[in-house]
Amino acid sequence: MTVWSELRMTATPQLSVSISPHLTAVAMISDALAGRHRGLPDLWRQALRSRVGRPGHQAVRPLAAPGYSVVPDCIVPSTPAGGDVPVQAAALRELPPDRLITDLEQAFSDGPLPAHWRSAAEHPGAWLHGYASALSEVWNTVEPLWQRARPLLDREVGRVGLAAVRGGVEPLLGSLNHRIAYGERGLLISDVESSRFDLGNRKIVLVPMLAGKDAVIVSLDHEEAVWIAYPVPGAESMWRRPAAPPRDELSALMGPVRADLLCKIGRPMTMSMLAVDLQVAPSSITYHCDRLRAARLITRERRGREVWVGRTRRAEELLELFHRG
Known part of the structure; x- marks a missing residue:
């Protein structure tokens, strides 16, 4: 009714x-x-x-x-x-x-x-x-x-x-x-x-x-x-993929997926959140996070069933250099 x-x-x-x-x-x-x-x-x-x-x-x-x-x-x-x-x-x-x-x-x-x-x-x-x-x-x-x-x-x-x-x-x-x-x-x-x-x-x-x-x-x-x-x-013509940043110098340096991922985590997010947000398979998110962690750009912390990802100070300085984030 x-x-x-x-x-x-x-x-x-x-x-x-x-x-x-x-x-x-x-x-x-x-x-x-x-x-x-x-x-x-x-x-x-x-x-x-x-x-x-x-x-x-x-x-x-x-x-x-x-x-x-x-x-x-x-x-x-x-x-x-x-x-x-x-x-x-x-x-x-x-x-x-x-x-x-x-x-x-x-x-x-x-x-x-x-x-x-x-x-x-x-x-x-x-x-x-x-x-x-x-x-x-x-x-x-x-x-x-x-x-x-x-x-x-x-x-x-x-x-x-x-x-x-x-x-x-x-x-x-x-x-x-x-x-x-x-x-x-x-x-x-x-x-x-x-x-x-x-x-x-x-x-x-x-x-x-x-x-x-x-x-x-x-x-x-x-x-x-x-x-x-x-x-x-x-x-309805505006509902494209949300918050997709343009390809820029940071993307050229580390690849668009890792650049996007680094920019997303201004506040800690779970791996599953990132997979949904970036429209990337969970296995790919794990792969890229492994590489970013090896470069000392992210931290990972398990809380219960979820793994939370956050930026390091090194990442903040990198984003500031490229005016991103």
């Missing part, structure tokens, strides 16, 4: 467009880490999972609790403007823990705090730092893709602007995504929880994202504007 949020309109709305890397990062966190799958390719999902530490994985779990879509304002602000991800992550780390408690109370004012948010409420400082870490680590992986997608985003800004000028607002709203329908009374948005709002005199801010084909994030209750984030048209 499909659940809908309804945004009622009595007149043609005023449109604007905003570019927010922050919301792209939030969409990828929800899909790849929290478990609310929205069409992100498995290769990217696995790459993001492998690059986020345990505190980040633990912090994002409440974002995809079954039957809930409401989150505190400090995660998804009321306006998408100012979406620089490092700035957002730094702000979360500096946020007073009491602010998270206040946001949770406001978000769930109609009843008791849901069970999936209780751990965050009990340890707000730890939760904020964990979520900020997840945000930063996801963005470190996604930023090169975001830069390559600028032509798609610029084209979408032009499409929205043209529709606003030429009076094509209604067809545009109906074409944003298959989870958004435009009808006589306004917009219907496929959601986890049902809600109903009147647009009134507020404007609609459209926010194209780099995200899976089913990703839609909305804020319908702000007093000045509502915003709707949706996958930018053509995003």
Whole structure:
């Protein structure tokens, strides 16, 4: 059964467009880490999972609790403007823990705090730092893709602007995504929880994202504007192998696989993580790690069933020399 949020309109709305890397990062966190799958390719999902530490994985779990879509304002602000991800992550780390408690109370004012948010409420400082870490680590992986997608985003800004000028607002709203329908009374948005709002005199801010084909994030209750984030048209053309560095002097020196491997382990990773991330057979990863260890560029440590690989100081100096890592 499909659940809908309804945004009622009595007149043609005023449109604007905003570019927010922050919301792209939030969409990828929800899909790849929290478990609310929205069409992100498995290769990217696995790459993001492998690059986020345990505190980040633990912090994002409440974002995809079954039957809930409401989150505190400090995660998804009321306006998408100012979406620089490092700035957002730094702000979360500096946020007073009491602010998270206040946001949770406001978000769930109609009843008791849901069970999936209780751990965050009990340890707000730890939760904020964990979520900020997840945000930063996801963005470190996604930023090169975001830069390559600028032509798609610029084209979408032009499409929205043209529709606003030429009076094509209604067809545009109906074409944003298959989870958004435009009808006589306004917009219907496929959601986890049902809600109903009147647009009134507020404007609609459209926010194209780099995200899976089913990703839609909305804020319908702000007093000045509502915003709707949706996958930018053509995003499917961007889902190539994640974080594949170009062939450069370091690759020429030691070979592209070993250069890539050395760059991946800015934080320790398991051999299985590396095999998935680099799309290389586990036996090949073992072979290349043997050679890198012989060159005193990596360390290996067995923890239970997994072997963890990390960089040595010698490797850090080598990467610094080649401006890599």
